[in-house]
Amino acid sequence: MFLAAFGLTADPFLDTADPAFYHETPAAMQRRQRLSDCLTAGRGLAVVVGPIGAGKTALLNAVASDMIAAGFGRVGLILDPTFATEEELLTAAARALGLNRPSGDSRRDYRESFKRSLFDSAGNRQEQAVLLIDEAQLLDERLLETLRSLLNYALDDRKLLSIALAGQPELSDAILRHRNFADRVALWLELKALTVTEAGELVSHRLRCAGFGGPVSPFEDDAVVALSIKSGGLPRRLTTLAREAMESAAERAAASVSLLDVEVAAQRIAPQDINAAGSDSLSRASGSGALSRASSPKSLGERLRAWWRAAS
Incomplete structure (x- = not known):
């Protein structure tokens, strides 16, 4: 449904290894x-x-x-x-x-x-x-x-x-x-999570590969921030959310994909994965433009440093 609504010739967010859609930061x-x-x-x-x-x-x-x-x-x-x-x-x-x-x-x-x-x-x-x-x-x-x-x-x-x-x-x-x-x-x-900027570039690249010819991305800035936060910056989840958000926008005959559409997409895909920390971060980002993420487990670097200390 959203392909025709946004003038696309192919699905930009399929979970495949098509090299034509591969994007590197x-x-x-x-x-x-x-x-x-x-x-x-x-x-x-x-x-x-x-x-x-x-x-x-x-x-x-x-x-x-x-x-x-x-x-x-x-x-x-x-x-x-x-x-x-x-x-x-x-x-x-x-x-x-x-x-x-x-x-x-x-x-x-x-x-x-x-x-x-x-x-x-x-x-x-x-x-x-x-x-x-x-x-x-x-x-x-x-x-x-x-x-x-x-x-x-x-x-x-x-x-x-x-x-x-x-x-x-x-x-x-x-x-x-x-x-x-x-x-x-x-x-x-x-492999690190994508930043908001990198998430936006990935979405724009895939849209262009799928035939989008508009002067600006159909994803509003707040929607890109929301995609980044709710996906945790992980490419596979980000593209899944982006696809469902475009479906939501097409269903309401909107010309662009908004923050609301990303919220709808997140609830449709896996509402149990949307935790309070993610919602709080999204609210702060929407109001101030700042990106805040929940704390994560030890990084690889921290694990390696601990290992070297123990081994020495």
């Missing part, structure tokens, strides 16, 4: 470059953490696409790492990287089989392999030792396998419980 571009550099330089292990909907999968897909387009070695992506055994993990890794299926009668046999396949492929062709694992908080912690062993595979001048783990904040806690594995992390990245 300067901070996101920097994270993408740092992750790509870490993996292509063969530094070993990179870890990306962030809450649900922060853009972890989009980041992995973007980096994978960049490396594939550049003709870089072997790139494999595992989306569901709920493996019960080491053999299952090694089999999935080999499949993702296009290597021969490992085999054997024991875990050691499987590791040696995977190692031979990796050396035969990457070693002989002067290639490096990159394994990306999404939803890594689902990994059985016992398998972290398996991944650590894979990071040991190297020639004299380079590593043969780099690994990136992306997951929710509890992933960092799991890693820090295993010092030998945590010591192998070459890069930690934490």
